[in-house]
Amino acid sequence: xxxxxxxxxxxxxxxxxxxxxxxxxxxxxxxxxxxxxxxxxxxxxxxxxxxxxxxxxxxxxxxxxxxxxxxxxxxxxxxxxxxxxxxxxxxxxxxxxxxxxxxxxxxxxxxxxxxxxxxxxxxxxxxxxxxxxxxxxxxxxxxxxxxxxxxxxxxxxxxxxxxxxxxxxxxxxxxxxxxxxxxxxxxxxxxxxxxxxxxxxxxxxxxxxxxxxxxxxxxxxxxxxxxxxxxx
Numbered sequence: 001x002x003x004x005x006x007x008x009x010x011x012x013x014x015x016x017x018x019x020x021x022x023x024x025x026x027x028x029x030x031x032x033x034x035x036x037x038x039x040x041x042x043x044x045x046x047x048x049x050x051x052x053x054x055x056x057x058x059x060x061x062x063x064x065x066x067x068x069x070x071x072x073x074x075x076x077x078x079x080x081x082x083x084x085x086x087x088x089x090x091x092x093x094x095x096x097x098x099x100x101x102x103x104x105x106x107x108x109x110x111x112x113x114x115x116x117x118x119x120x121x122x123x124x125x126x127x128x129x130x131x132x133x134x135x136x137x138x139x140x141x142x143x144x145x146x147x148x149x150x151x152x153x154x155x156x157x158x159x160x161x162x163x164x165x166x167x168x169x170x171x172x173x174x175x176x177x178x179x180x181x182x183x184x185x186x187x188x189x190x191x192x193x194x195x196x197x198x199x200x201x202x203x204x205x206x207x208x209x210x211x212x213x214x215x216x217x218x219x220x221x222x223x224x225x226x227x228x229x230x231x232x
């Protein structure tokens with residue numbers, strides 16, 4: 001079943017050869033285009049994604065936010081953009097639930113909450129759980145909006161995304177979007193989504209260095225946004 005609005009998925013992927021074809025194959029047929037952004041892979045991720053039916057965009061410089069921006073540029077004038085990772089931790093079948101409030105005109109952005117939906121044992125590290133809690137708590141204390149998660153599985157109306165003027169190149173992408181969505185008065189919703197143990201090692205939470213860098217960047221984005229808002 002196709003909807004009256006064009007729906008594209010964007011999947012940043014770096015060395016996800018073990019999972020990417022399964023991710024692409026699991027995306028529902030009503031999605032108009034599946035975009036996979038090959039973010040400097042060396043394991044055949046791009047080829048496997050293309051063979052599975054995705055449109056592959058190349059962004060050789062590593063960076064989660066950078067890959068998302070490349071995907072957005074390739075999406076043209078799609079009405080709704082859905083972001084999901086390439087490790088099969090998210091269930092692409094849940095895209096229908098994710099976009100439903102947007103199609104109904106109820107929201108501009110929907111976050112898939114792993115906290116509300118329940119994460120499989122081992123799918124989120126203790127550092128990830130604490131970092132999510134802390135970031136969401138700070139957003140609530142500073143701006144009064146209650147999030148439960150910074151989950152990467154999310155959908156947003158293209159027109160709303162353009163208002164946010166996203167700039168982050170790496171680990172701060174998800175929190176930048178959520179903070180700016182509050183500041184710009186977007187209609188925001190969260191829905192529970194399941195979260196599975198990822199296939200392969202995470203480039204962020206899979207290492208101590210990556211975890212520290214991600215946590216530091218997320219906090220920096222929150223405090224920078226708070227300072228900039230006070231200066232206006």
